[in-house]
Amino acid sequence: MTDQRSVGKWIFWTLFAGLVIGAVYWAARPEPVWVDLAPVVTGSFEVSITEEGKTRVKDRYLVSSPVAGYLHRVSLEIGDPVEPGQLLTEVEPMPAGILDARSRAEAQARVGAARSALNSARQKVAAAEAEAQFTADELVRLQSLSSKHFISEDRLQQALAAKNRAQAFLNSARFDEEVMAHELAAARTRLEVSAAQSNGGEAFDRVGVRSPVKGAVLGIVRTSEGVIQAGEPILEVGDPTALEVVVDVLSFDAVNLSEGVQVRLDGWGGSSLQAVVQRVEPVGFEDVSALGVKEQRVQVVADIVSPAEHWDTLGDGYRVDATFVLWSADKVLQVPASSVFYADEGTYVFRADDATARLVPVTVGKSNGLHTVIEEGLGEGNLVIRHPDRQLEHGDRVRYRSR
Structure with missing residues (x-):
């Protein structure tokens, strides 16, 4: 009987000690x-750089007065469409220097320079046409290969972008040719005015200022009539459907960008657009951020490669969010x-x-x-x-x- 009591006590105190040790451990252990x-x-997954940019017309033409004289009021407004050769305004030549021999000699030299510039522009058009034809043929060839799954979709997209760029360069070269042709006509007109006679031998009353290209009025520098000097700007015209995107990026990020990098354009009010980096400017500039911090930035120019009907509501100077895609999977x-x-x-x-x-x-x-x-x-x-x-x-x- 005594042995049973001893065993019971031993079991009791063993359990009691275990409970005490467990309670102490539970209380002392660290909280989760x-x-x-x-x-x-x-x-x-995508590694990208996003900055705010804006659109601008690729080829802008600042129309100036071909002669010194009295400018008539410009009746056009910003956004009005213009055609090549369309009369924009008129200038009445001032007779004071009409018979000056030096002016006539300078006008003859300008005619020769304008003629040479026109010939150069025509050669550039021929080169651009050859490049556009080559890229178009290459795209057709790759499309036939793509239908047979011989090339990747990325290669086909690159060929399409190359064709679009070549076509844009061709359009720009043709615009330049038109500009050179009109500059030659303007130089001849100035020569005739300086000679104080027209082809028929009668004096000119007015000199017309005409649009060099098809497009729209982008800005008006001089609206009111009055005396104007030769070469003084009157208005600015360009093709608003030929747009590019200019983005100011940090120089730290610009070193990772190069020609051909894919760009996604959002935040302009429409669906996402695709673009490609056309040029990274080699010179940076200093800018001050919204927080007052000085930053070194670089201008990056991108061409829009999405179909024109997807961004026909975009205009010159519109804001966009440009995302440069550096790597994706x-x-x-x-x-x-x-x-x-x-x-x-x-x-x-x-x-x-x-x-x-x-x-x-x-x-x-x-x-x-x-x-x-x-x-x-x-x-x-x-x-x-x-x-x-x-x-x-x-x-x-x-x-x-x-x-």
Whole structure:
């Protein structure tokens, strides 16, 4: 009987001691750390630069007075369409210097220079026509190959963009030829005016100022009539359907851009448009940001390659958001960039396994500031800890604040 009591007491005190030790351990153990979790997902990924830009007409022509005289009032308004050779306004020549020999000699020299410029423009048109024909034939050839799946879709899109650019260069060369032709006509008119006689031998009453190209009035420099000097600007014309996009980017970002980089245009009031970098200016300039910080910026010019009917409501000087796509992929494993950190010359994340933080080494790829590509170390569906605290260690208990 005494032995049974001793065994009972021993069991009782053993259980009591275990309960006390368990209670002490439970009270002394550290509290779980509150964390935010994010899943490891597979999806599209893009590394890009987004800046605000604006549209502008590619070829702008500042129409000036061919002679000194008295300018008649310009009746046109901004946006009015004009045709090549259309009369914009008239200038009554001033008779004071009409018979001056020096003026006549200078006018003859200008006629010769304008004639040479016209010949040069015609050669450029011929070269542009050859390039446009070549790119068109190349596109037809690649389209036939694409139908048989011999080339990639990207190669076909590049050929289409090359054809569009070649056609745009051809249009620009033809505009230049028209300008040179009208400048030659203007130089001849000035020579005739300086000689104080027309082809029929009668004195000129007025000199017409005509549009050099087909397009619209983009700006009016001089609206009121009055005395005007030769070469003084009157108005500006251009083709509003031939637009390009100018974007001021930080010089830090400009070094990653080159001709041919794809650009996505948004934020202009319509659907997303596709463009391609045509030129990165070699000279930067200093600008002051909205926060008053001095920045070095570079102008980047992009051509719109989307069909014209998709952006026919865009005009000169319109605002757009330009996104330069530096790298993209359709299916890559990625995590929030805030979950990745560097320690001991390695890259790590904390993976949440059954309410426990596990320190996992990973191999990372591209990052766009919001997400980072994971090449090795994690699998789709894993949960990682965002913004891990510096006090968090491997094996710590965690409590989920959000997932």
